[in-house]
Amino acid sequence: MKTRILGFVALAAVVSAAIVGLFVVPPDLNQGDAQRIMYPHVASAWLAYLSFGVTAVGGVLWLWRRDLRFDAVALSGAEIGVMFTAFAIWGGMMWGRPVWGVFWQWEDPRLTTTALLLALYVGYLLLRRLTEDPERRATRAAIVGLVAAIDIPIVHFSVEWWRGLHQTATIASPERALDPAAPMVFVGTLMGTLAAFSLAWLYLMIRRYELARAELAREEEARRGRLRAVQAAAANLRSQEEAAR
Amino acid sequence: MNGLRTEARVAMAIARKDAVAELRGRHATVSTLFFAAVVLLLFGFALGPDARRLAEAAPGLLWLAIVFAGILAVNRLHLLETDDAALEQLALYPVARRAIYAGKALGGFAVMLVLGVVVLGAVGILFAVDIASAWLPLLSTVILGAMGIAAVGTFYAGVTVRMRAREVMLPLLVLPVLAPLLLGAVRATAAALAGDPFGELGAWLQLLVAFDLIMLMAGAATYGFLLED
Amino acid sequence: MTDAGFVIAAYGVILGGLALYTVTLWRRLRAAASRDDEGR
Numbered sequence: 001m002k003t004r005i006l007g008f009v010a011l012a013a014v015v016s017a018a019i020v021g022l023f024v025v026p027p028d029l030n031q032g033d034a035q036r037i038m039y040p041h042v043a044s045a046w047l048a049y050l051s052f053g054v055t056a057v058g059g060v061l062w063l064w065r066r067d068l069r070f071d072a073v074a075l076s077g078a079e080i081g082v083m084f085t086a087f088a089i090w091g092g093m094m095w096g097r098p099v100w101g102v103f104w105q106w107e108d109p110r111l112t113t114t115a116l117l118l119a120l121y122v123g124y125l126l127l128r129r130l131t132e133d134p135e136r137r138a139t140r141a142a143i144v145g146l147v148a149a150i151d152i153p154i155v156h157f158s159v160e161w162w163r164g165l166h167q168t169a170t171i172a173s174p175e176r177a178l179d180p181a182a183p184m185v186f187v188g189t190l191m192g193t194l195a196a197f198s199l200a201w202l203y204l205m206i207r208r209y210e211l212a213r214a215e216l217a218r219e220e221e222a223r224r225g226r227l228r229a230v231q232a233a234a235a236n237l238r239s240q241e242e243a244a245r
Numbered sequence: 246m247n248g249l250r251t252e253a254r255v256a257m258a259i260a261r262k263d264a265v266a267e268l269r270g271r272h273a274t275v276s277t278l279f280f281a282a283v284v285l286l287l288f289g290f291a292l293g294p295d296a297r298r299l300a301e302a303a304p305g306l307l308w309l310a311i312v313f314a315g316i317l318a319v320n321r322l323h324l325l326e327t328d329d330a331a332l333e334q335l336a337l338y339p340v341a342r343r344a345i346y347a348g349k350a351l352g353g354f355a356v357m358l359v360l361g362v363v364v365l366g367a368v369g370i371l372f373a374v375d376i377a378s379a380w381l382p383l384l385s386t387v388i389l390g391a392m393g394i395a396a397v398g399t400f401y402a403g404v405t406v407r408m409r410a411r412e413v414m415l416p417l418l419v420l421p422v423l424a425p426l427l428l429g430a431v432r433a434t435a436a437a438l439a440g441d442p443f444g445e446l447g448a449w450l451q452l453l454v455a456f457d458l459i460m461l462m463a464g465a466a467t468y469g470f471l472l473e474d
Numbered sequence: 475m476t477d478a479g480f481v482i483a484a485y486g487v488i489l490g491g492l493a494l495y496t497v498t499l500w501r502r503l504r505a506a507a508s509r510d511d512e513g514r
Contacts, residue, residue: 021485033477034477034482036486040488040489041484044488080495086491087488087491094480094483095480098480116421123417126414127405127414143470147397150463151421151424154455154459155424157452158424162432205501207499209485209505210503218506
């Protein structure tokens with residue numbers, strides 16, 4: 001019930017944030033209307049990183065405490081993180097075309113890092129699908145999730161160096177919206193969108209976790225069912241043998 | 246101190262076992278070397294025949310060939326262990342798990358090093374790149390790159406070795422993780438070949454060292470969990 | 475395409491994607507719950 005209320009609040013928040021971002025806030029002086037894309041883009045990117053952090057922590061907790069609930073949290077984080085990563089990339093591309101003139105800017109460390117993030121965690125989700133045993137799946141996923149999280153800062157660093165050591169022209173950075181010198185309306189809209197998306201994230205995380213628990217219970221039930229069937233067959237065989245004797 | 250020495254001995258023994266198995270005709274190295282050669286040849290067809298363009302692309306082609314062939318090699322080395330449940334038996338030995346990881350990574354490193362040096366020579370010949378004048382920085386790059394690929398590859402091969410569709414899953418998982426290594430190694434190679442005009446070679450080698458150390462530590466810390474499952 | 479087109483494309487996909495994921499999640503949850511009942 002509480003989750004349902006959270007869902008309604010999140011829906012209202014996201015819708016109003018979108019309305020403010022699209023119609024209320026004035027366009028940016030340099031970037032024009034394209035700047036409006038920054039609000040959901042930055043919020044999505046932030047939630048993607050948060051989700052993958054949750055996945056890494058959930059994995060470590062599973063390895064440590066051996067409680068499958070932590071694995072369910074890790075799975076929820078990865079799936080929702082992949083979704084927000086895709087949103088962030090899409091938003092970045094739609095912003096890049098009018099502002100940079102290209103959809104893809106190889107020298108932007110954020111964009112390239114995010115693309116690799118998507119690859120890393122799609123791999124994580126595939127790995128989970130290909131392992132049946134819940135505990136093995138949890139262990140493998142936890143380790144892959146942990147290494148992926150370790151890899152993210154290295155990727156970011158290396159791309160930043162790649163750009164820095166090559167001395168390319170300064171490009172308009174998506175960070176502009178977070179610039180403290182930016183007018184308060186822009187900062188406020190960004191923060192509002194961030195809060196609204198975070199509420200939606202929390203709601204989805206809770207629901208996804210519930211789903212993971214339900215699926216786990218079903219797997220367990222199926223396993224017990226198979227066990228019972230084998231036992232029944234064995235008992236049947238034994239009684240037949242006795243009857244024959 | 247004593248425990249550490251035992252672990253080093255265990256690691257060496259495992260690496261030696263892999264090397265002996267390799268020399269006695271498993272041919273993982275030979276087949277992956279041929280694979281790398283074919284990849285280089287295809288790169289030549291894809292980008293050639295303009296010699297200057299090929300020479301410009303040579304660092305990237307070199308490392309793509311090494312990474313692709315390296316994944317095959319590491320996978321082969323781990324497949325050795327699935328025969329006759331050898332990995333399970335290895336896990337039963339009362340030694341530190343990280344020693345087992347170090348041994349497998351060391352074996353992988355040896356194979357990767359041979360692979361890297363041969364592919365480097367092939368690139369020098371096929372794409373008309375002067376590798377002799379910058380042999381020391383190039384060799385350091387190959388050593389560091391080989392170490393990183395072995396560290397990450399060994400550990401991910403441990404994740405996928407008992408999985409369905411592991412031939413697809415291993416590259417799918419490893420390639421994005423290796424992205425910073427690829428970037429650093431390619432830039433270091435390019436800098437070395439150009440005579441390091443911007444003084445960036447050291448920075449890229451440092452990046453490779455950091456990557457290798459972090460991944461080795463992560464692998465050593467978590468490989469034990471994989472043996473248990 | 476004008477700037478407005480890109481803005482609409484960005485918002486459309488992100489908000490639409492969120493909605494789609496949420497609805498799919500509800501359906502998966504309901505499917506999981508109904509199968510639970512059958513099991514008992």
